[in-house]
Amino acid sequence: MSTALIQLVAILAGFAAVVVLFGPLTRWLERRSARRHAARNPAPSGRPLERVAADLRRLGRQVDLVPAGAPMARRRGLLAAYDDVLLEAAGMLGVPSSLAGCPEGRAREVERLRLVAELRRAGLRVPV
Known part of the structure; x- marks a missing residue:
């Protein structure tokens, strides 16, 4: 039981570290991807x-x-x-x-x- 708890805590700590370290990078990549997509595919005017x-x-x-x-x-x-x-x-x-x-x-x-x-x-x- 204690080894499972230690493994769970280690997994959660690793996930938290990934989120803290790579969160800004991920958001930057998402914004960059959205800008490139918008540049390639202009939004429709909304009119039929x-x-x-x-x-x-x-x-x-x-x-x-x-x-x-x-x-x-x-x-x-x-x-x-x-x-x-x-x-x-x-x-x-x-x-x-x-x-x-x-x-x-x-x-x-x-x-x-x-x-x-x-x-x-x-x-x-x-x-x-």
């Missing part, structure tokens, strides 16, 4: 894909129907919102995009069209 697709269709129509003579700020604001939703949809479907890094102008328009085509190819119903 159907809602994002509906916003893409709505904003695409609004961009196409900006009346002549409307302030340029309105058109730029709509295009910025459309780009944001395009990037959100691309992220949700895993479609690579360089839209965020493109300067305003023809290159950005081409990237928008390419991204819309890729989203359509991925199965999202958005107008061209």
Whole structure:
């Protein structure tokens, strides 16, 4: 009986030593792993894909129907919102995009069209 008690105390002491010595290291490794996982797999926006697709269709129509003579700020604001939703949809479907890094102008328009085509190819119903 006394040897079993001594073995139990020794096991508990060893466990306590491991927790005290390796606890901070374990927590650091867990935080590092969580940061790396978050960097590789961005969190979803929380919005369903159907809602994002509906916003893409709505904003695409609004961009196409900006009346002549409307302030340029309105058109730029709509295009910025459309780009944001395009990037959100691309992220949700895993479609690579360089839209965020493109300067305003023809290159950005081409990237928008390419991204819309890729989203359509991925199965999202958005107008061209």
